[in-house]
Amino acid sequence: MLYTPPPIDPKAPPVRINLLSDTQTKPTAAMRDAMARAEVGDEQVGDDPTVNALCERVAALMGKEAAVYMPSGTMCNVTATLVHCRPGDEILAHETAHIIAREGGAHAAIGGFQVTQLKGPDGQFTPETFRKALHPRTRYQPPQTVVSVEQTANIGGGTIWKKAVLDEIVAIAKQHGLVTHMDGARLLNATVASGISPRDMTAGWDSAWIDFSKGLGAPIGGVLAGSRAFIDAVWQWKQRLGGSMRQAGICAAACIYALDHHVDRLADDHANARALARGLSQIPGVEVQEPETNLVFFKPDGAGIAGDKMVAALRQRGVTLAMMDGRIRACTHLDVNAAQIEETIGYVREIVRGA
Template sequence: MAYTPVRRDRKAPPVRINLLSDTQTRPTPAMREAMARAEVGDEQVGDDPSTNLLCDRVAELMGKEAAVFLPSGTMCNVTATLVYCRPGDEILAHVSAHLIAREGGAHAALGGFQITPLQGADGKFTAETFRAALHPRTRYQPPQTLVSAEQTANIGGGTIWKKADLDEVVKIAKANGMATHMDGARLLNATVATGISARDMTAGWDSAWIDFSKGLGAPIGAVLAGTRDFIDQVWRWKQRLGGSMRQSGMCAAACTYALDHHVDRLAEDHANARALARGLAQIQGVEVQEPETNLVFFKPDGAGISANDMIAALNKRGVQIAVMDGRIRACTHLDVTSAMIEETIAHVREIVRKA
């Protein structure tokens, strides 16, 4: 079976409004300048000062002993599971989590791990659901080694795990000898929306990471944090998987710039998401999930048009957007303005009217 990479139709009109994902952000001119000025060295021998600075800052930000710069959030998740688990071990995560639904089966392919999907509303499982999934440690069942939570929950609607719920998951995991890993793809969206610091949000979790190539606007990179011993072991897998770099400081400098200039502004993305949701909700037949951060999920079925047909119609108008699990997902980010939000609402209203 051949696998074809997803490409945009080259015959489609130019994209003027890109709501496909916050991964579509492009480095700002100021970020590019910071990258050009970055002091660099060989990362593999610990000699890149810009990368070292970034890792130290993220470790401090999340209250962990150490951190490592990785090319992607997927590699953060993969290297973490490869450290924590052995072939045949069981990982517990929400059924819609990146580990299960968005990472190409990497954890099974590379580690031979079994991931048990946990059900729950809005991309989150409850403490009761987690506890009910635990089983006695016998030779008849796989060792339950790791539990993972995704903050924010992407397919759940960009929803935020409550601090109390995260703490309860940690408590249950530790009582049962399990490690805890937080997929922090949009962790800082959660901290900005709640006012809870990243250090407090990740307290008790053995490892956690921040993705810089989403709403923070860097062109590449994520940083995984945990104990020194854990990070040493992640480094071994980073090397094995080809994730070790040389003068990575140019990319790390973009991430440091994002920490200095792009964190607080995530609130603008959240405001734009709420404005989009309000406008869409006023269109008859469009069902909208109230956003908590920068993701807006909606269904136009009640207006007599399918999600795929809506996507096609929007693409013809220069609006790029995604279908995810039967719903349309719009993602706001630093390249999306309030004027673009109003224009998108107008396009949807007109498409529904014609339908």
């Protein structure tokens, strides 16, 4: 199992340091104020000015013709593949990609698609691996329709797909008639860390989206962008799946606030992740993957304590993390400060000494 949530222990102390995920962020007081003051209308009929403003802004940010506001990032992925593919089609993605590991088999259950799992270190496959997975179009094999990447690669350690690699994958895909889709769950983490704009990062990708409920700190939603014809088709699937909303401007206002105030500060999360990794790596027996963004993966096995035992011990100290793919994942975000990072390092050191 790729992800194991921490056990619910009614006797555990209150969570003081929440490193479980950047989805744990709470809307700030200023964000709540922006939500309270939002102009609203019926989003389903295009009558919510705040939703419209958000979609226009995200489309421009990524250099696409149009965009649509969705309740979740998973819904962005699912509706995108439902538009790009037909039943029996094949999607190519990394073996740890969210569309494979974390979306409940939706692409198979709803769309009848199969996903070919490409291997590669750190949650990424190489252009050559992609090329070798392609096959001639014959009546005997499923049509290969979409190649998908996850930016950043979550289970790979929050790694950033390099621009040159993305461009090469696009070129191969276009040469062979495939559509390109970017799962942008932490896309802005990648753009802030790399200094590459969202427009340049998503250039050549037929569809891409931004999640607002992770590091950007909004309570709900993602925005999917692409061509106008693609977004029109996505809207029909949004309707079919029951995702159309009414006065959604209340939530969209939080996303606009995040674009105005929470993008540049993602660099603070990256700095906190580096500080956490640096401190953990100085503890004998703790193996740490060097973070590129806001995710820190580590294993304390060499210190004589299993990962799940470490997670349980930290939870008793008011710190919550997750086991993921056999490692501990800590995720920094706007509700975690530098002092809490140092406190967490101290707890891990204390637990290791006790072991």
